[in-house]
Amino acid sequence: MLKSYRPLFSIPHLPNLFVWSLAARLQVAGLPIGVTFLVADWTGSYALAGVVTATLTVGTAVAGPLRGRMADRGRVDRLVAVCGLVYSAGLLALALLPGSLWWAAVPLTLVTGLFMPPANQVGRALWPRLTSGPDRTTMYAAEATFQELLFVVGPLMAAAAVGWGGGRAAVLLMGATSLVGALGFAAAIRRAGVAAAPVPTGGGRAARGRRSLLLRPELTVLIAVCTLLVGGLAAVDLVIVAWARELGSPGHAGGLAAVWALGSLVGGLVAGGLHGTPRIPRRAFSAAFGTALLIPLLPPLTELPTPWLLSPVLFAAGLAIAPTLAAVTERLGDAAPEDRRAEAFGWMSTGITTGVALSAPLTGWLVDAGGVASAVAGGAVLILAAAVLTLRVPQPGPHGTLGTVRAA
Template sequence: MLRSYRRLFAIPHVGSLLSWSLASRLYMPGQPIAITFLVADWTGSYTKAGLVVGLLILGTALVAPMRGRMADRGHAARIVVVCGVVYAAGLSAIALLPAERWWAALPLALATGLFSPPANQIVRALWPRLTRGRDLQAVYAAEATLQELLFVLGPMLAAGAVAFADARVALVVLAATALVGSLGFAAALRRAGVADAAPPAGEASAHEASTGAAGPRPSLLASGGFVLFIAMLFALVAGIIGVDLVLVAWANELNSPALAMVLAAVWALGSLVGGLVAGALPGTPRLSRRFAGSALGIVLLVPFFPPVTHLPTPMLILPVLFASGLFIAPTLAAAMGRLSATAPPDRRAEAFGWMTTAQTAGSAATSPLMGALMDWGGIASGAAGAAALVVLAAAISPFLPVGRAEPEEPEGGRGAPDTAARPAEGESAREGRGR
């Protein structure tokens, strides 16, 4: 397993791009915590805090495809810098508002969300230019796996800043984190010679020749397969976030808020281990099998929650939680790889922008749904709802287009293309195969 990752990080610039793209996203998981503490302290209302968080998320979802389209046309590093500076300024402005003018945070949050740094979609669109075969599979798995750490470190950063200072300081710290991460990622893009994220002319032309898609093309949403992909991601992320909410609600019902962190950490640990193992496996995985594994893992959780079962101690669910998480990161990695394989080479960042929109919308839609289910039938009902969403995503997965030269049967891994060792703007690179 380690050999596969050593080989991956030996490819020039891969480690730097991956590290800085993750650093530029560190602020994201802690953002709702800092804003909720801040606005609730100002107003005494969690509803108003939720509105501010929701508008920030809405802004991100609305423009992710547009930012991707801009990055596909070039100047990715410049876009990252501008977004990082404006986003950090927006968060800082919210933090510095007087409490009596909390309402100004509403339009500020929406405007700030419109400039959410697009590092995730840009770097995912770049991987096929720098890696291929087994290395491409490994880098998507590594990203999906390391992302799990962000959901541990980000909330810790925000909660720690609130505990040691206050919510204003916490939000400013997150703003600084977003700015530093964006500047670092832009510098990494320039060092790698891919600051212009547009694909080499030869790669785009080859795709047009193979699809007859020269000239103006319709929206990606005009493709039935792409719409299915967006629906699948929406359901998957909604189900995953649903499990997180179920764990929090269960811990709250047991009057043990700290238990939620333990349960979520074990689930994330399973995902991390699964992702590390999956990234080292040779061949192209079957997307539908990964989704079926995620669905089965979440379905298995349902009987362990009240009122179906009242465990003598919640610690008994930890092995099941660990096993349930094993397929989460591998499934997300497989989804990213499949999207990379099916999107036109010169529209990959836009395609990953739609992925961001689907994931954000799925996350936003989950809270009211899980709340209604748990109010109606208890914790197990919420878990069943989350499981149903992931089962729906698994049911959609076999109907997605396979993509360019992406056989479903496993095959031996291949090394990175020669151009990965010396990427440069305008330089042609062989396209990697999605996972």
């Protein structure tokens, strides 16, 4: 299996770019924890903390395609570096804001979110420029797999900072992490010689006056798939937290989430070692089925003696997550015009952010109305809807045409 990953290490600059692209987004999963505790310390209200976190999310979602378009048309290293500087300055200002001026955090986080370093879309747009064929498939699988680690390490870093110095310390740590990651990624891009926008191979100038990417049916379907898929996955994350809280053991949430992420990590590593073109529907329906397996094992349908008995099923449910995200991401990169890939991945980031934002209130309502089992059922329905949509995505062959070689 690992033989498929070895060629990636021989591609000039690719390992360095990959590591720094991950470092530049390490703070994404941990920052909401820091902001929540910071605002809750100021106001005593988790509702107001949610408002501030939501404005940060809105800014990030709005900026996704805009930053991607800028990356497609200018120097990527400068864009990443400038965004990193402004974003970290915004987080520093937030951390140092007096509690009596908590209301100023709303416009501040909105503006700060607009400058989140576009490491996601820039990195994903770079991989097709550096890889091709099976190496490209393996690269996207590796990214989806290691991103799961970010969603474990980032929150752990933020939680440790909260325990040491409160929400202020966590926000400062996430700001410093973002700055180091962004500047390191910008330097890696410059050293690799891929800072300039890609030159389209055909009809480049005419294509620049083009219509919105959202008017391209295949791209719109893929972005909708990301929105629904991540919304369903976010529902399970929230349910794990809510269930641990109901049990009076909040510490269980981190362990159970880690088991779920470990399943995704293993699945991603295996998928990256497979040959042939990934079958997106097969992977998406597997993710929906795995999530559905959790439903009968949760309250009020079942009261397990200990939540750790759910671990084997959580692990199995996670196996298809990274493979599905990797296949969708690779297909999006193939479907986007060569000189608009960063913009396309910016829309993907917006779709992912939207999915998380819409999932939170829906999941909360389902937990209140029918318990954690009903909330997981809601998440499974969202993932199933994403799987159904994947049936509308054309399946390319190894060289971009319809083919018969397939991988799981």
